């Protein structure tokens with residue numbers, strides 16, 4: 311019995327050692343059988359488990375491990391969706407702005423009270439064109455509005471996805487910065503494997519290379535600069551703030567990738583740390 | 598326990614959480630439900646099985662019953678089942694939901710999560726044991742009766758199927774009655790229907806069916 315491969319009519323425990331959770335989880339995920347059987351009894355007969363309680367304990371461990379792994383794999387595929395979504399959002403944003411400018415410029419020649427941006431395009435798109443030229447402007451404005459709506463939908467998708475893919479990172483960094491970091495790293499797994507010093511300067515590659523070539527100071531922060539904890543900290547302390555933030559974001563990305571549960575204490579530690587850094591400045595009174 | 602109610606499965610009681618008697622089981626809290634004295638409320642509005650019990654159908658759920666639960670989602674209902682029953686196998690195919698379900702399993706050693714497709718029982722027949730007492734199904738997708746028929750292989754001869762049929766999963770335009778009739782007809786391929794009831798006022802357009810393998 312024990313030498314059976316998990317095929318045909320063998321249970322998940324066939325050929326698996328009682329304490330080998332990896333093998334058991336793999337058997338749960340990959341095995342199959344046409345019909346169920348009295349697996350608990352068969353496992354006892356095969357010497358896999360000592361008694362029924364022992365069997366069910368092993369089954370619990372194996373099914374939880376198998377499901378945890380399968381969930382993680384499925385969700386790590388989601389982080390790739392995230393990368394595409396944030397790139398699409400960027401493309402939409404720049405195209406929208408470019409065309410909105412065109413609309414404003416063109417609209418200005420036909421309109422007594424021209425405006426700017428997407429708001430103006432929205433305004434124009436709702437009008438009834440009277441001339442052939444107006445027809446073109448109004449139609450173009452409608453495209454701008456549609457692109458802007460798509461950009462917003464992309465962002466909404468991103469916000470929803472990132473908080474399930476990376477709950478800790480998303481809650482500390484905010485959804486857009488979290489997605490941006492995942493994109494720059496090339497996925498959540500690569501982000502989780504980066505030293506925090508690298509995370510700190512992600513997105514500042516140009517400045518970093520200039521520094522390595524010897525013609526610039528080393529950059530203190532990359533995209534994490536957009537975070538209020540860096541931007542809103544006094545310039546003298548920004549380096550410390552960026553280091554502290556990058557440290558906690560790295561820990562968050564690791565928990566997200568390896569465990570997946572949300573741990574509010576990491577975020578609380580970050581808040582505290584930033585408070586301390588900012589207090590140094592306030593207490594010192596200098597500047 | 599002083600709360601024995603002859604109409605309720607052992608392990609399920611009516612307790613007062615501040616607004617009159619309500620179904621309850623004993624176990625670790627899962628979704629912020631009211632708790633007291635080790636009991637936690639089983640809200641029939643959030644659980645079709647809870648509603649089925651509330652409507653007085655005999656589901657076959659009992660202490661130590663072995664159970665296969667199809668469509669476990671984030672574990673709201675199956676957590677109560679595992680509080681009451683013995684070995685409880687929980688099948689769910691959405692990873693997002695299964696992640697939450699894992700949290701529910703942490704405190705319930707008799708609950709076994711399986712990230713599997715209920716339409717493919719051969720992918721979990723090497724794990725789920727034969728001769729189960731209860732098969733609970735709440736998948737809310739097309740072909741619900743077929744799923745129940747495919748999974749009849751897990752039930753003991755005197756086991757029970759407790760099925761929630763959702764009218765709108767089959768056909769958004771058809772009248773619920775027509776959908777229910779068709780589902781019942783499909784079920785008869787493998788089951789004898791013992792009882793059924795609409796789940797109003799707890800769940801609209803849902804029919805609960807209790808059946809046994811034929």
Ligand SMILES: C[S@@+](CC[C@H](N)C(=O)[O-])C[C@H]1O[C@@H](n2cnc3c(N)ncnc32)[C@H](O)[C@@H]1O
Pocket residue numbers: 643644645646667668669670671672673674675688689690691694713714715716735736737738
């Ligand atoms: C209405 S919800 C179940 C709610 C749950 N029974 C409760 O009361 O807590 C339906 C669930 O069935 C799952 N589902 C749908 N089709 C499925 C299938 N073929 N295999 C496994 N799960 C499925 C869905 O992902 C969803 O989580």
